[in-house]
Amino acid sequence: xxxxxxxxxxxxxxxxxxxxxxxxxxxxxxxxxxxxxxxxxxxxxxxxxxxxxxxxxxxxxxxxxxxxxxxxxxxxxxxxxxxxxxxxxxxxxxxxxxxxxxxxxxxxxxxxxxxxxxxxxxxxxxxxxxxxxxxxxxxxxxxxxxxxxxxxxxxxxxxxxxxxxxxxxxxxxxxxxxxxxxxxxxxxxxxxx
Amino acid sequence: xxxxxxxxxxxxxxxxxxxxxxxxxxxxxxxxxxxxxxxxxxxxxxxxxxxxxxxxxxxxxxxxxxxxxxxxxxxxxxxxxxxxxxxxxxxxxxxxxxxxxxxxxxxxxxxxxxxxxxxxxxxxxxxxxxxxxxxxxxxxxxxxxxxxxxxxxxxxxxxxxxxxxxxxxxxxxxxxxxxxxxxxxxxxxxxxx
Amino acid sequence: xxxxxxxxxxxxxxxxxxxxxxxxxxxxxxxxxxxxxxxxxxxxxxxxxxxxxxxxxxxxxxxxxxxxxxxxxxxxxxxxxxxxxxxxxxxxxxxxxxxxxxxxxxxxxxxxxxxxxxxxxxxxxxxxxxxxxxxxxxxxxxxxxxxxxxxxxxxxxxxxxxxxxxxxxxxxxxxxxxxxxxxxxxxxxxxxx
Amino acid sequence: xxxxxxxxxxxxxxxxxxxxxxxxxxxxxxxxxxxxxxxxxxxxxxxxxxxxxxxxxxxxxxxxxxxxxxxxxxxxxxxxxxxxxxxxxxxxxxxxxxxxxxxxxxxxxxxxxxxxxxxxxxxxxxxxxxxxxxxxxxxxxxxxxxxxxxxxxxxxxxxxxxxxxxxxxxxxxxxxxxxxxxxxxxxxxxxxx
DNA sequence: TATGAATGAGGGTTCATTCAT
DNA sequence: CATGAATGAACCCTCATTCAT
Numbered sequence: 001x002x003x004x005x006x007x008x009x010x011x012x013x014x015x016x017x018x019x020x021x022x023x024x025x026x027x028x029x030x031x032x033x034x035x036x037x038x039x040x041x042x043x044x045x046x047x048x049x050x051x052x053x054x055x056x057x058x059x060x061x062x063x064x065x066x067x068x069x070x071x072x073x074x075x076x077x078x079x080x081x082x083x084x085x086x087x088x089x090x091x092x093x094x095x096x097x098x099x100x101x102x103x104x105x106x107x108x109x110x111x112x113x114x115x116x117x118x119x120x121x122x123x124x125x126x127x128x129x130x131x132x133x134x135x136x137x138x139x140x141x142x143x144x145x146x147x148x149x150x151x152x153x154x155x156x157x158x159x160x161x162x163x164x165x166x167x168x169x170x171x172x173x174x175x176x177x178x179x180x181x182x183x184x185x186x187x188x189x190x191x192x193x
Numbered sequence: 194x195x196x197x198x199x200x201x202x203x204x205x206x207x208x209x210x211x212x213x214x215x216x217x218x219x220x221x222x223x224x225x226x227x228x229x230x231x232x233x234x235x236x237x238x239x240x241x242x243x244x245x246x247x248x249x250x251x252x253x254x255x256x257x258x259x260x261x262x263x264x265x266x267x268x269x270x271x272x273x274x275x276x277x278x279x280x281x282x283x284x285x286x287x288x289x290x291x292x293x294x295x296x297x298x299x300x301x302x303x304x305x306x307x308x309x310x311x312x313x314x315x316x317x318x319x320x321x322x323x324x325x326x327x328x329x330x331x332x333x334x335x336x337x338x339x340x341x342x343x344x345x346x347x348x349x350x351x352x353x354x355x356x357x358x359x360x361x362x363x364x365x366x367x368x369x370x371x372x373x374x375x376x377x378x379x380x381x382x383x384x385x386x
Numbered sequence: 387x388x389x390x391x392x393x394x395x396x397x398x399x400x401x402x403x404x405x406x407x408x409x410x411x412x413x414x415x416x417x418x419x420x421x422x423x424x425x426x427x428x429x430x431x432x433x434x435x436x437x438x439x440x441x442x443x444x445x446x447x448x449x450x451x452x453x454x455x456x457x458x459x460x461x462x463x464x465x466x467x468x469x470x471x472x473x474x475x476x477x478x479x480x481x482x483x484x485x486x487x488x489x490x491x492x493x494x495x496x497x498x499x500x501x502x503x504x505x506x507x508x509x510x511x512x513x514x515x516x517x518x519x520x521x522x523x524x525x526x527x528x529x530x531x532x533x534x535x536x537x538x539x540x541x542x543x544x545x546x547x548x549x550x551x552x553x554x555x556x557x558x559x560x561x562x563x564x565x566x567x568x569x570x571x572x573x574x575x576x577x578x579x
Numbered sequence: 580x581x582x583x584x585x586x587x588x589x590x591x592x593x594x595x596x597x598x599x600x601x602x603x604x605x606x607x608x609x610x611x612x613x614x615x616x617x618x619x620x621x622x623x624x625x626x627x628x629x630x631x632x633x634x635x636x637x638x639x640x641x642x643x644x645x646x647x648x649x650x651x652x653x654x655x656x657x658x659x660x661x662x663x664x665x666x667x668x669x670x671x672x673x674x675x676x677x678x679x680x681x682x683x684x685x686x687x688x689x690x691x692x693x694x695x696x697x698x699x700x701x702x703x704x705x706x707x708x709x710x711x712x713x714x715x716x717x718x719x720x721x722x723x724x725x726x727x728x729x730x731x732x733x734x735x736x737x738x739x740x741x742x743x744x745x746x747x748x749x750x751x752x753x754x755x756x757x758x759x760x761x762x763x764x765x766x767x768x769x770x771x772x
Numbered sequence: 773t774a775t776g777a778a779t780g781a782g783g784g785t786t787c788a789t790t791c792a793t
Numbered sequence: 794c795a796t797g798a799a800t801g802a803a804c805c806c807t808c809a810t811t812c813a814t
Contacts, residue, residue, distance in 0.1 A: 006798075027220035031784060041800045043786080052784065082381065120362055137380065144382040150371035151380065157354025164353050165346070169313050178343035186379025187330065187344065188275065189337040199773080223808055234775045236811080245809065392777075413606035417805060427779045429807075438805065468767065506748055523766065530768040536757035537766065543740025550739055551732070555699050564729035572765025573716065573730065574661065575723040585794080609787055620796045622790080631788065 010048045013038045017059050022101030026056055026114075057115050063099075064122045071095060072129055081137030082184055088130065089159060089183075090176040096163040103167045127156045155183060203241045206231045210252045215293075219249055219307075250308050256292075257315045264288060265322055274330030275377055281323065282352060282376075283369040289356040296360045320349045348376060396434045399424045403445045408487030412442055412500075443501050449485075450508045457481060458515055467523030468570055474516065475545060475569075476562040482549040489553045513542045541569060589627045592617045596638045601679075605635055605693075636694050642678075643701045650674060651708055660716030661763055667709065668738060668762075669755040675742040682746045706735045734762060 016038035020029045031052060035042045049055035074091040078084040096103060130152040137143030158179065165171040209231035213222045224245060228235045242248035267284040271277040289296060323345040330336030351372065358364040402424035406415045417438060421428045435441035460477040464470040482489060516538040523529030544565065551557040595617035599608045610631060614621045628634035653670040657663040675682060709731040716722030737758065744750040 009798080030782080032782095042784090043801065044799055046785070047798065085380070116362070123358075123362065134380070142382065143380045144378070146375060146380065147368075147371050150368050151375050153355075153358070153367065154351055154372050154375050157358060158347055158351045159354065160357050161350025161353030161355075162346075164357065165316075165350065169309070169316065174346060175340075175343050178340050179347050182339060182344050182347045182376070182379070184379050184381050185337070186375070186377050186381075187278070187327070187336045187339065188377050188379075189335065202773085224810080225808075228776095235777095235809090236775055237773080239810070240773065395777080416803080418803095428805090429780065430778055432806070433777065471766070502748070509744075509748065520766070527768065529766045530764070532761060532766065533754075533757050536754050537761050539741075539744075539753065540737055540758050540761050543737045543744065544733055545736075545740065546743055547736025547739030547741075548732075550743070551702075551736060555695070555702065560732065561726075561729050564726050565733050568725060568730050568733045568762070568765070570765050570767050571723070572761070572763050572767075573664070573713070573722045573725065574763045574765075575721065588794085610789080611787075614797095621788090621798095622796055623794080625789070626794070 006048070009038075009040060009044065013040060013045060013048055013055070014059050014062060017055055018063070018101060021056060021059065026052075053114075057118070060115050061118055064118065067095060067099070068122060068125055071126070075129060075133065081133050081140060081142050082180075084133045084136075085130075085155065085183065086176070086180040088133065089155070089179055092159045093162055093166070093174060093176055096166055097172060100167050103163055123156070126159075127152050130155050158183070199241070202231075202233060202237065206233060206238060206241055206248070207252050207255060210248055211256070214249060214252065246307075250311070253308050254311055257311065260288065260292070261315055261318055264319070268322060268326065274326050274333060274335050275373075277326045277329075278323075278348065278376060279369070279373040281326065282348075282372055285352045286355055286359070286367060286369055289359055293360050296356055316349070319352075320345050323348050351376070392434070395424075395426060395430065399426060399431060399434055399441070400445050400448060403441050404449070404487060407442060407445065412438075439500075443504070446501050447504055450504065453481065453485070454508055454511055457512070461515060461519065467519050467526060467528050468566075470519045470522075471516070471541065471569060472562070472566040474519065475541070475565055478545045479548055479552070479560060479562055482552055486553050489549055509542070512545075513538050516541050544569070585627070588617075588619060588623070592619060592624060592627055592634070593638050593641060596634055597642070600635060600638065632693075636697070639694050640697055643697065646674065646678070647701055647704055650705070654708060654712065660712050660719060660721050661759075663712045663715075664709075664734065664762065665755070665759040667712065668734075668758055671738045672741055672745070672753060672755055675745055679746050682742055702735070705738075706731050709734050737762070 013034065016034050017029075020034045020037055023029075024033070031042055031045055034055070035045050038045075045055065049058060071088065071091050075084045075088045078087060131148050134143060134146065134148050134151050134155075138145055138148070162174050162179070165174065206227065209227050210222075213226045213230055216222075217226070224235055224238055227248070228238050231238075238248065242251060264281070264284050268277045268281045271280060324341050327336060327339065327341050327344050327348075331338055331341070355367050355372070358367065399420065402420050403415075406420045406423055409415075410419070417428055417431055420441070421431050424431075431441065435444060457474065457477050461470045461474045464473060517534050520529060520532065520534050520537050520541075524531055524534070548560050548565070551560065592613065595613050596608075599612045599616055602608075603612070610621055610624055613634070614624050617624075624634065628637060650667070650670050654663045654667045657666060710727050713722060713725065713727050713730050713734075717724055717727070741753050741758070744753065
C-alpha cells in the first residue's frame with residue numbers, strides 16, 4: 001500500500017490513461033491496463049474517477065485546456081495578421097504532430113457525442129482566435145473584407161483536416177508555409193491586366 | 194428458414210450493418226442487432242462475413258467506392274477550374290451532410306488503423322481529383338503557379354475539416370460559396386496600389 | 387454445446403436458482419453458482435433471464451403460484467367452516483415445512499420492496515380464501531358475527547408468523563390442531579354462569 | 580481527528596448503522612456510508628467493531644434488548660389477563676410500527692442464520708411473557724384450560740405475522756382490538772342453546 | 773443455406789478490510 | 794484514538810463466435 005498524495009495519484013492516473021487510451025482507443029482500453037500503467041490498484045482508479053467515462057472526459061478536458069492555452073499564447077503578440085495566421089497554423093499543426101495521442105483520445109466514441117459540449121467549447125475558442133486575427137487584418141487594411149465568421153471556419157477546418165491527416169494517415173509532410181500561402185493569396189492569378 | 198439468394202442476403206446484411214454501425218458505432222454495435230435488423234439469424238451473418246471486422250470493413254469499402262464515384266463524376270465535365278473547385282467542395286459537403294453515417298462508420302476504431310489502407314486509397318483518389326483541377330487551372334492560366342500537391346492537400350483538408358464539423362458538431366451552417374471564395378481569392382487585399 | 391429446448395433450459399435454470407437462492411440467499415448467491423448448478427454457461431442464464439433480479443422474481447412468481455394453487459385447492463370442497471379453517475392452516479404449515487426454501491427466497495431483499503407487488507397479490511389471495519371460509523361460517527350460523535376482514539387478517543398473520551418460526555428458528559413443533567382450537571374457541575372460558 | 584470518548588464513538592456508530600442498515604439493508608449498506616453517517620472515518624469503524632457482521636450483530640442485540648424491555652414492562656402490572664393480552668399485542672404492534680427499521684435490520688441475511696441464537700433468545704423471552712399471562716388467566720379462572728405453550732406460540736405468531744404485514748406491506752390498518760377479540764372469544768358462536 | 777442456443781473470457785465496477793501516517 | 798488512500802477478489806453482465814440441428 002504505497003501512500004501518495006491524492007493529487008500525485010490523480011496525475012499518475014491521468015498520465016497512464018493518456019498512454020493507454022492513446023494506444024488502444026477508448027473501447028479497447030480497459031481499467032486494468034490503466035491501473036497497471038499508473039502503478040495503482042483497480043480500486044484506486046475509482047477513488048479519483050467515478051468511472052471509465054469520467055476518467056476519459058477529465059483527461060480530454062485537461063489536455064484540451066493545455067492545448068488551447070499553448071496555441072492561443074502563440075499568436076497573442078503578433079501584430080501582422082498574415083504572420084499571425086501563419087504562426088497559428090504552424091503552431092497548431094506542430095502541436096498536433098507532437099501530441100497525436102491527444103487527438104486519438106478525442107476520437108469518436110458513442111457516435112461523437114462523447115464529450116461533445118467540451119469539444120464544441122474548445123473548437124469555439126479556437127475559431128474565436130482566428131476570427132480575431134482576421135478582424136484585425138481587415139481593420140488594418142491588410143485583408144480584404146471577407147465574411148469573418150466563415151473565413152475563420154474555413155481556416156479552422158483546414159487545420160482540423162490537416163490534423164486528421166497527421167493522426168490517421170501519419171502524413172507528416174504537410175507544409176504550413178504552403179498552406180498559409182494558399183489561404184492568404186488564394187488560387188486565382190492576380191493583376192490579370 | 195427464409196430462402197433468399199446469397200447476394201440478396203449479403204446486401205440486406207450490409208444495409209443493416211450500415212444502419213446499426215451508424216447509430217451505435219463499431220464498438221457498441223453488436224452482431225445480434227445487425228442480424229435482427231437484417232432479418233437474418235446470427236449464424237447467418239457468419240455465412241457471408243468472416244467476423245465483425247470483416248463485415249465492417251466490407252461495408253466501408255463498398256460505401257467509400259460509391260461515395261468516390263459520385264463525387265468524382267460531379268466534376269468530370271466542368272471546364273472552368275474555379276467552378277470545378279466550387280462544385281467539388283459543394284458536392285462533397287452536401288454528400289457528407291446526407292450521409293453522415295458513412296463518416297461515422299469510418300470513425301476511428303483501434304486507433305484509426307482500422308481499414309487504414311482502404312481509407313488512404315480513398316483519400317488519395319479524392320486528392321487526385323483536386324490536383325487535376327488545379328493543374329488544369331494553372332495550365333489554363335486561371336490559377337497562379339502554386340505547388341499543386343500542397344494546394345490539393347489544403348483544399349482536401351478543408352473539406353475533411355468541414356465534414357468533421359458537420360458530423361461531430363452537427364454544424365450544418367457551412368457555406369460552400371464562402372469557402373470557395375476564400376480558396377480562390379485568398380485573404381489578402383489585391384491591387385494595393 | 388449441449389442443445390436443449392428453450393423451455394427445458396429455462397426450467398433447469400429455475401430449479402438451480404431455487405437451490406442456490408435457498409442455500410445462500412439472494413445477496414450471497416451468484417450467477418456463476420446458478421449457472422454451474424443448472425449445467426449451463428453464465429451467458430446462457432442471460433438468454434432466459436434479463437438479469438439476476440429478473441431470475442429471482444420469475445422464480446418467486448412461479449413458486450408462489452404453485453403454492454397458492456395447492457393451498458386453495460385444499461379447502462375448496464370442505465363444507466364445515468371450522469374444518470376448513472383447520473385444514474387451511476394445516477395445509478399451509480405443512481406446505482411451508484416442506485418448502486422452507488420458498489420462503490427463504492422470498493426473504494427481504496432491498497428492504498422488502500423486492501417483488502413487493504407480487505407478494506401483496508399472493509397474500510391478498512390467501513387472505514381472500516380465509517375471508518370466504520369465515521363468511522360461510524357466519525352465514526351458516528357456525529361462527530359468530532366477527533369483522534370478517536379483520537378476523538381473516540388475524541388468522542393469516544398466525545400462519546405467517548408460524549411459517550417464520552418454522553423457517554427461521556426451525557421450530558417444527560407447531561401444532562395446527564391447538565392453533566385451530568384457539569382460533570375457534572378463543573381463550574376465554576365459556577358459560578360462566 | 581475529532582477526539583471523543585470510546586463509548587460516545589461506539590454509540591454514534593451504532594446509531595449510524597441503524598440508519599444505514601434500515602434504509603439499505605445489510606447487503607446494500609456499506610461501511611463507507613456508515614462511517615460518513617457516523618461522522619467518523621472508515622478505519623475508525625474497525626476500532627470499535629471487528630467487521631461488518633460484528634457491527635450489525637451488536638446493533639441487533641442492543642436494539643432487541645431495548646425492545647424486549649419496553650414490551651415486557653408494559654404488561655408487568657396488569658392484573659386482568661385478558662387486558663394484559665390486549666395490551667401486550669397493542670404494545671408490540673405499535674412498537675413495531677414505530678420501529679420498522681428494527682425489524683428490517685433483523686431481516687434474513689445468510690438464510691436467516693445471521694444472529695439466529697440471539698433472535699431465538701429474544702423470541703423465547705417474548706413467548707415467555709405471553710405464557711405467563713395465559714397461565715395467570717387459567718389460574719384465575721378467566722381463561723379455559725388451553726395448552727399454555729401452544730397458545731402462547733399462536734399468539735406470538737399472530738404478532739409476528741402482523742409485524743411482517745406492517746413492515747413488508749406497510750399495512751398499518753391492523754386493529755389490535757379486533758385481534759384481541761378473536762383470540763379471547765374465538766370464532767365459534769357461543770351458548771347455542 | 774439457415775438457425776439460434778450455447779459458450780466463456782473478459783469487461784466495468786464495488787467494497788470489506790488494511791495499514792502507514 | 795483516528796485517518797483515508799490503497800488493495801484486489803469477486804461481483805454482474807456482454808457479446809463475438811461456434812456448431813448441432
